[in-house]
Amino acid sequence: MSNTQPKIPFHLEMEFTYGEPREIWTGVRRVVANNQGPLTHNGTNTYIVGKNEVALIDPGPEDSTHVSALLEAIKGEKLTHILLTHTHKDHSGALKELKERTGAAVFAHAPVLDNRGARRKADTPLDNGFVDLGFRPDTVVKDGDVIEGESWALKAIHTPGHAPDHLCFEDQREPILFSGDHIMAWNTSVVIPPEGKMSDYLASLKKLLKKDYERFLPGHGGQARSPERLVKAFLMHRKWRETAIHDHIKDGKNTIDQLVPLLYPNAKPEVLPAAALSVLAHAEHLCEQGLVSSNTTPALNSSFEAII
């Protein structure tokens, strides 16, 4: 394997104004919430699908201004369905208020309550409060279920990896996919244990390769215009990183603390906790494949040994 890191064709541009609906595909309007940040980019994207009787994907963060913008965007129409890609609060926080103000029914994956959040060291700033553990859908959606209204139809695709309950929604009338935080055009997905699982994430990427999409509409950032190319690039990027981690373990770098500076030589101190968890996700995956062993259940303080 080459030493040069494969390039991911990121697409950072995005035309939008906070709170203003923009039709970005026939029958699809996007409203961006004003919660920008290192993990949310410009903010969370809420999508309105159909017309007259509409569905909405991801209400966004708890923010009355955003909810009012959504209600303004669908003025004169009826919101019948709220669909949720996953239970992270930047996607689900506005749900309660939106449901109260519209009476729409909520469709999402069944609650997953075990092994949520991020494993941390005492001194890391990562916060487990991002998981909405209190969330309960009105209707549980399973992989392959089609949810439809008069002017729209969406098929749920279970895509765990970033979150165990993550669903993408495939438009049944247009060649587009609402990809949530599974695939975004501006950055790689955060996959950190136990919330994230690398083997699930890779399988969920491959699951989308068999399809013929023209566009992905993600939970943050602009549209992915060459979806297949992007999915392949993410798979190559993870493969490259995992091979590098495997090689360093073979060289006797046995702990996450030893591995992180080798893999992220130029990282700012504030991203190191997330980097450590990302390396752990790969180390865990190497253990599952029988390539590496760990002296304990893989954790930030485990010692890893190459088997092969």
Ligand SMILES: [Zn+2]
């Ligand atoms: Zn998320």
